[in-house]
Amino acid sequence: AQSVTQPDIHITVSEGASLELRCNYSYGATPYLFWYVQSPGQGLQLLLKYFSGDTLVQGIKGFEAEFKRSQSSFNLRKPSVHWSDAAEYFCAVGEGRGSTLGRLYFGRGTQLTVWP
């Protein structure tokens, strides 16, 4: 069965510091992987996605993520965090190609706090 693990419930970093949010997945076939960000009371915004090809993917807002099949991981990184990056981050694995709907399996989320 598909599952996503985000080991860190809450991470605190100082503004300007680097960031890495961890995500591990369990999926029987080729995974389709996503990172979403959610500000308080808002919807989910797509940061980036991995389907195939280059294992280092670039997203919006200066984020990137690296797919490592051997470690079943898809960690999100940012070299220098801004105070506006404080939010909840969700990793998700999607299934389906062709006629199968893209059901998403979410991790529990990681809350990011940024100190000034």
Add this chain to the structure above:
Amino acid sequence: DTEVTQTPKHLVMGMTNKKSLKCEQHMGHRAMYWYKQKAKKPPELMFVYSYEKLSINESVPSRFSPECPNSSLLNLHLHALQPEDSALYLCASSQGGLAGDPDTQYFGPGTRLTVL
């Protein structure tokens, strides 16, 4: 443009009221989704419509009734809700996967529902 709109932004209702949530997208997407999200939790899938037909119902209580009048519009009719139904209700849409690429879901800002 990857915009999904939802109205209203906030809704307060009593347990005997009938209300509706509305979701709209103009991206030509053929799949639309309703999610329920409680605080500090990931979104939980409720319903999926594909080509205006209900494809997935995640055993949601009948007091929630979805409707897809056309490919751009998705409604969620609410009746006789319970206080524990208070949550953020998110709508999402996706291309539908029929193009051969894995599906990507785009989320609306959500409706914050409070049931008194």
